[in-house]
Amino acid sequence: MNKKNILLLETVAEDAMSILEEASDMNILTGFDETSVTSQIQNYSIDAIITRGKGQVRDSFMAQLPNLKVISRCGVGLDNIDVSSATKRGIKVVNAPNSNADTIAEHTIALLLMLQRNLYDAVTMVKENRWQDRGSYVGDETHGKTLGIIGMGNIGKKVAKIASALGMNIIYWSSKKEDVPYTFVDLDTLLKTSDSISLHLPLTSKTENLIDKAAFSKMKTNALLINTARGGIIDQKELLQALENKKIAGFAADVLVEEPPAKNDPLMQLKNVLITAHLGSLTKTTYTKMCTMTVKNTLAILRNEAPMENCVFNKKELDNS
Known part of the structure; x- marks a missing residue:
């Protein structure tokens, strides 16, 4: 079985991490700093990226990942993701709508x-x-x-x-x-x-x-x-x-x-x-909800299954917001 490679740019909630670790058809990689990210993309073909608010996913990064299918953010805002470039490249951008x-x-x-x-x-x-x-x-x-x-x-x-x-x-x-x-x-x-x-x-x-x-x-x-x-x-x-x-x-x-x-x-x-230090969503309940929702939808897309409604965000939605 060819496993799909998911690159984490940041940590996720414990419950969400457990879901990832139990996914036998996925290979979970971590890239919490520039050195580790470089190492992972040199050694693996990345199918999905999961981040929170700090991990930046810009066009130059996407260009290094020809097999990238999904960029997911455990949250609602997408400031750290170049949604326009992802849309042009046919990459699905996933967030956790209404979770916070x-x-x-x-x-x-x-x-x-x-x-x-x-x-x-x-x-x-x-x-x-x-x-x-x-x-x-x-x-x-x-x-x-x-x-x-x-x-x-x-x-x-x-x-x-x-x-x-x-x-x-x-x-x-x-x-x-x-x-x-x-x-x-x-x-x-x-x-x-x-x-x-x-x-x-x-x-x-x-x-x-x-x-x-x-x-x-x-x-x-x-x-x-x-x-x-x-x-x-x-x-x-x-x-x-x-x-x-x-x-x-x-x-x-x-x-x-x-x-x-x-x-x-x-x-x-x-x-x-x-x-306050951008912590409005960092209650235990909401943080867990955002991360588990995002992880489940990422796995669904990689498995060619239907994710939850409205979780895939595209450029047209950004322009009309």
């Missing part, structure tokens, strides 16, 4: 509440034995405020549902009007009227730096901006200017253009900024 919607929605709301209620400072105050400083505490509630959601996909819908339960008024702008009980508005209206704005878009040529100097100029001075999508959707230079010049009141994110940020990044020094 619940956890990213929860993380978004958590960041919003922390920022709105100034919870980070409130907790730090007690940990530093500054109970007496409670008199200078400033925070507010979300109830009754307007949340503007940019991108009403799976995650945007879940964020809207939770925020609505908290008593927020939901408006949204997306590439198309969705069948949801929320008000669809144009982007300018959303920017001008929202008390908080949450981003839920893929990073494409159309969305890169969507939140730019002009966008910040339209926001309320008390507006909070939340980004759990992709760092590149926001112009980071203009974000810093907007925060320093008090054009907006605060920023919270799980994603940045540069990850990790530079040690001297001035954005990290601002009190009205909360950043």
Whole structure:
């Protein structure tokens, strides 16, 4: 039996690794650094690549793998894969659609509440034995405020549902009007009227730096901006200017253009900024789900079986997102 060769560019969840190891018709290879990748592609004909968020799969890499049939990412975003080149080469690109919607929605709301209620400072105050400083505490509630959601996909819908339960008024702008009980508005209206704005878009040529100097100029001075999508959707230079010049009141994110940020990044020094280390999907439940889903679909394709619906992502979908 000729085994298919699957190259792992990063580790995967334990349950997913067990599925791979039990696949007797597959040969599992690891390439966690440049040296090991070079060695593996010199010694084996690679049929599939599985990565998470760091392993880069660009056209020059694909060109070295003439038998490559599948590139799989244990996650949703595909920033680290050249989808256009893969499509032209007839290589299927697999992701784990909707696998992280619940956890990213929860993380978004958590960041919003922390920022709105100034919870980070409130907790730090007690940990530093500054109970007496409670008199200078400033925070507010979300109830009754307007949340503007940019991108009403799976995650945007879940964020809207939770925020609505908290008593927020939901408006949204997306590439198309969705069948949801929320008000669809144009982007300018959303920017001008929202008390908080949450981003839920893929990073494409159309969305890169969507939140730019002009966008910040339209926001309320008390507006909070939340980004759990992709760092590149926001112009980071203009974000810093907007925060320093008090054009907006605060920023919270799980994603940045540069990850990790530079040690001297001035954005990290601002009190009205909360950043988590791109870990919104790294709950045990979601991480396992993303990895096992991706592995099972990769194996199905290599075995000429039908993978789950909507797991194969192509260039046309990227252009229309």
